[in-house]
Amino acid sequence: MDAMKRCTACAEEMRTEALKCPHCGTRTEPLHRGVEGRTLFGVCAALAHYLGLDPALVRVGFLVSLVLSFGTTMLVYLLLWAFTPSSALGKAPMQRTVDWLGSIGNAEESRVETRV
Known part of the structure; x- marks a missing residue:
């Protein structure tokens, strides 16, 4: 199972290595x-x-x-x-x-x- 984290903008779950939230498109790292x-x-x-x-x-x-x-x-x-x-x-x-x-x-x- 992949490690997951929550998006700070929309609170949806995504993979930890994701650079962008797949739901709202917000960048996870500046x-x-x-x-x-x-x-x-x-x-x-x-x-x-x-x-x-x-x-x-x-x-x-x-x-x-x-x-x-x-x-x-x-x-x-x-x-x-x-x-x-x-x-x-x-x-x-x-x-x-x-x-x-x-x-x-x-x-x-x-x-x-x-x-x-």
């Missing part, structure tokens, strides 16, 4: 770069895993697009890296930077006690 087969930053491997494609096919598509777009695709790649978390439960590099900058502005002033 897009993240912590997948097997990553080479440089993991963006192509993450897209391949998310779309259910072969990572080599996505990498070839990226290279063809890079040549045809005269480098504009590199900007898209870097943006995907910046806004995609490195693990399913982690934060994206851009989100970590925004959180860090926010913590600087909200830092309480250190209080110095003066004793007389």
Whole structure:
């Protein structure tokens, strides 16, 4: 018997290895770069895993697009890296930077006690 899990959107049962719910089509796992087969930053491997494609096919598509777009695709790649978390439960590099900058502005002033 196959192991089953419940969809978070429609509460129907599905197999644990399913990437999408067969009933409502909701993805069971968010897009993240912590997948097997990553080479440089993991963006192509993450897209391949998310779309259910072969990572080599996505990498070839990226290279063809890079040549045809005269480098504009590199900007898209870097943006995907910046806004995609490195693990399913982690934060994206851009989100970590925004959180860090926010913590600087909200830092309480250190209080110095003066004793007389």
